[in-house]
Structures are given as structure tokens and as C-alpha cells.
Amino acid sequence: MKKVIIGKDEVLEKVLICLLARGHLLIEDVPGVGKTTMVKALAKSINLSYCRMQFTPDMMPSDITGITLYNRAQEKFIFKKGPIFNQIILADEINRTSPKTQASLLQAMEEAEVSIDEETYQLKKPFMVLATQNPIEYQGTFPLPEAQLDRFLMRVSLGYPGVNEEKEIIKNYQESKWLNKITAVACEEEIIEMQKEVDEIYVHEDILHYIVGISNASRSHKDIHLGASPRVSIDLYRGSRALAYIKNRDYVIPDDVKKIVPYVLTHRLILSAEARIEGRRAEDIIKDVLKRVHVPVVSGNEG
Known part of the structure; x- marks a missing residue:
């Protein structure tokens, strides 16, 4: 991850703490400092299923959890799983959607399961939500309620890079290095084993x-x-x-x-x-x- 997020070792350490502690991470900062890139780097570093959800004002809870559809051929209702059923979830700009949609993440984050139409579905472990948000001073945002904030083990801020770090970031971008060099260094079983060792x-x-x-x-x-x-x-x-x-x-x-x-x-x-x-x-x-x-x-x- 250091190949992509330069000069932010302290922040990367907090990402790893959340992963090993089975927690979730809130990344809050101004646009353009690398919040989304950092989560993508994590997803590429570990061999787990990954999904990015771009939160918008018109997003519905079913866009996250999934929806039940009627299959005429089989003459029965079939549940179509939503993106929450991946293991590494990037909830991009989570404060751009309504509180109702934000709340649809609560059960998944706390219990690693989702309840739809009186059915409960277990999420595959390890499971981690990394949400990004811009400061609430910016227009068009919905501050996260206390109950939602309480589900995040940590909140971090990347901040602006130093002069030398920003020069290195520009060079990496020009040479198309960004995420291309990152390969998986751990698999699902290894992450679960490390979490057990933490216990x-x-x-x-x-x-x-x-x-x-x-x-x-x-x-x-x-x-x-x-x-x-x-x-x-x-x-x-x-x-x-x-x-x-x-x-x-x-x-x-x-x-x-x-x-x-x-x-x-x-x-x-x-x-x-x-x-x-x-x-x-x-x-x-x-x-x-x-x-x-x-x-x-x-x-x-x-x-």
C-alpha cells in the first residue's frame, strides 16, 4: 500500500489495525487526497472480494443490501444479493446519501449479516467496511447519525501530503504506476488466522x-x-x-x-x-x- 499512499504510514497502520480487529474504518478528508485510492490499494493487497459503492442522494437501501424479484420461469421469488455481500466494501462519500440509506449498513457492520423479507443472510468473513466522507461543511451532505458513527472502530484523516511526497505522487501518476504494482500478499485464510492470533x-x-x-x-x-x-x-x-x-x-x-x-x-x-x-x-x-x-x-x- 505504501507504493500508492506515500508518506502516510501512520494512517496505513490504522487501516491494518481495523482489519485485524474486525472493525470498520471511516476516512474523512477533503476531496482529492487519496481516500478512495487507499481503499483500492488495500483491496488489491489482500485476496478478498471487493466492491465500491458510490453513495448518491437518490440511492436506496435495496441498492446496498439487494432486492427480492419474482422469477416467472421458476414461479417463485428470488433474492438478488447487493454489493454488501462482498468482503471489502468501499462506501464512497457515505455522507452524500440519505440517513435511511446510511442506516441500511448498520446491521451488516455490527453483526456481519443482512435481514431481507424475514430472511437473514450471513456475510462472508473477513468483512470490512471502509467509508469515505468529505467534511460536513461541504454542500449536499448528510452528517452521519451517532448510531452509525459508533459502528466505525476508527476515524482517520489523510491530510495533504508534504512537498516531497506530492512530487512523488505526481511522478507515480505520470508513469502510470499507481495501483498496477500492487499484488495480493495475503489470502482469506491468512487474514482470519491473523485475526485469531490478535484475539x-x-x-x-x-x-x-x-x-x-x-x-x-x-x-x-x-x-x-x-x-x-x-x-x-x-x-x-x-x-x-x-x-x-x-x-x-x-x-x-x-x-x-x-x-x-x-x-x-x-x-x-x-x-x-x-x-x-x-x-x-x-x-x-x-x-x-x-x-x-x-x-x-x-x-x-x-x-
Whole structure:
């Protein structure tokens, strides 16, 4: 993926964390910085079924989940599966469609299944949704509701590249290198096996207490109207395990948790009216939350 997304190793690491933790990723940034290209690079790097859905204002839930049609020849109704039945889903510009259509992703993202006409269909694993959106200041967008945002394990932003990185991007484009050099380096079975190995990463009781402490501190902060839910605590637990695995450790350290907190919490917190009026940023408030929580001293596979 580094062949295509230049100078954004930190962001690529978060993509990998979400994949290994069986989570979903929200990529928010201005147009043209490589959001869609990054997801395509991921899809080409792993040998899984892939589909890109371009969200538009007139898109319907059935365009995602599928539709039941009557087959005259067979004289029965047949369910035609929608694009959600792939394994890597690119939901491009998800905030360009209506809340009703956005909500059709909820069950798939949470339970890896889809219910249509009283029938429930299991989605093939591994399953991951990577949604892109432009900032809500732009016209023609529908902000994602809290319930939808809560289904994304992390939110990342690519940002503009540096001068040298942008020059390299231009060269790659001119020489038609982009996605052509990427070949699959992992298959379905290998990804599932890695996810199982992540589940075996050791988490000390003090680390669990640290995670819960961060969530509790966000709930009582004066600048936060709605703090972290128990699902956030679970996602911090899952994400920190995946990061430890990437760092080639079989145990989680406090820095693993601390490093992913901004990416897991920022899009889920609802700031108080006073904080919004004062122009406070969720990122700054999270830093304050972290300062209030005691950091445990845990090293190695204790216990």
C-alpha cells in the first residue's frame, strides 16, 4: 500500500489495525487526497472480494443490501444479493446519501449479516467496511447519525501530503504506476488466522482498568455532553490488541491504548454546547481526558 499512499504510514497502520480487529474504518478528508485510492490499494493487497459503492442522494437501501424479484420461469421469488455481500466494501462519500440509506449498513457492520423479507443472510468473513466522507461543511451532505458513527472502530484523516511526497505522487501518476504494482500478499485464510492470533494477545487487568478509566473520564468531562459508550471501551480493547500484534508483541502496553484513543473516540463524542461555542476541538478535549487518567506501569506478559 505504501507504493500508492506515500508518506502516510501512520494512517496505513490504522487501516491494518481495523482489519485485524474486525472493525470498520471511516476516512474523512477533503476531496482529492487519496481516500478512495487507499481503499483500492488495500483491496488489491489482500485476496478478498471487493466492491465500491458510490453513495448518491437518490440511492436506496435495496441498492446496498439487494432486492427480492419474482422469477416467472421458476414461479417463485428470488433474492438478488447487493454489493454488501462482498468482503471489502468501499462506501464512497457515505455522507452524500440519505440517513435511511446510511442506516441500511448498520446491521451488516455490527453483526456481519443482512435481514431481507424475514430472511437473514450471513456475510462472508473477513468483512470490512471502509467509508469515505468529505467534511460536513461541504454542500449536499448528510452528517452521519451517532448510531452509525459508533459502528466505525476508527476515524482517520489523510491530510495533504508534504512537498516531497506530492512530487512523488505526481511522478507515480505520470508513469502510470499507481495501483498496477500492487499484488495480493495475503489470502482469506491468512487474514482470519491473523485475526485469531490478535484475539490471543494478553491484556493485563491494569490495562483493562486504564481503558475503562478513559471512558469514564470522558463521561464526566465538563466539555463533553455524551461520552464514550461501553462499545468504545470494547473497541479500545480490540484496537490495542491489534496494535500490539503489529508491533510484534504478545501483550498490550499502556502506550498501545493511548496511541489509538484519538482515532477511536473523536468521532463518537458529542461536545457540550458551551464547548462548541468556544470552538473547542474534540482532539484537545481527549488530550485533557488522558491527562486525568492514571497510566498503569505494565511490562511484559505479567500474570
